[in-house]
Amino acid sequence: HILTIEDPIEFVHERKQCLISQRELGVHTPSFADALHSGLREDPDVILVGEMRDLDTISIAVTAAEMGILVMGTLHTNGAGATVDRIVNTFPSDKQNHVRTMLSTSLRGVISQQLVPKKAEAGLVAALEIMVNTPAVANIIRQGKLDQLENTMTGGRKAGMITMDMALKELLKKAMITGQAAYQAAIDKKSFEDVKDKVR
16 A cells, blocks of 8 residues: 655556555645544555655654655755754754664665756756665664764665765766766865866
8 A cells, every 4th residue: 555645746646556545735635744644544555755844744754664664755955964864853852862763773765866957968867865774874873973974875885875976976977967067066066176167
């Protein structure tokens, strides 16, 4: 059973070998949090939350993940570390250590994307930062040492991890984006200084 909570519903998904329940804000539910709360009574296996905007929504989503439900949601942040930080800092300070512990055990991963202008044609290409919750990442989250996350991700290629700057360098190497576009999207701009003026 897959439950989606969207604002608005953009695609009506066809049922194949599962039950799909799509809820739209303002039509089927007044808020993401209300839809999540009532949705938990429907015994979902997967929940997709269109946007995790507030404490109630994030709290119920984290609780659902702790219950073993696969929860996917979107947050407007600029990277994996910022995503974890946003989730934790949404909670009152006296609950943050508990939330870090919950995330360290229930989070599967974070995918962060930036859409970068293509070099040779009109359109955009996605630069993807991927963080996988390995034991090392879980330990960083639990201890709240998010400043160490970048180094762990840089060394975590075998686990499927890639930082935003690494993803941009790969797109640059494949000649899919310009040096100028890579520089503008980069997190550590210093490492793109030598290509920042290249528009070809």
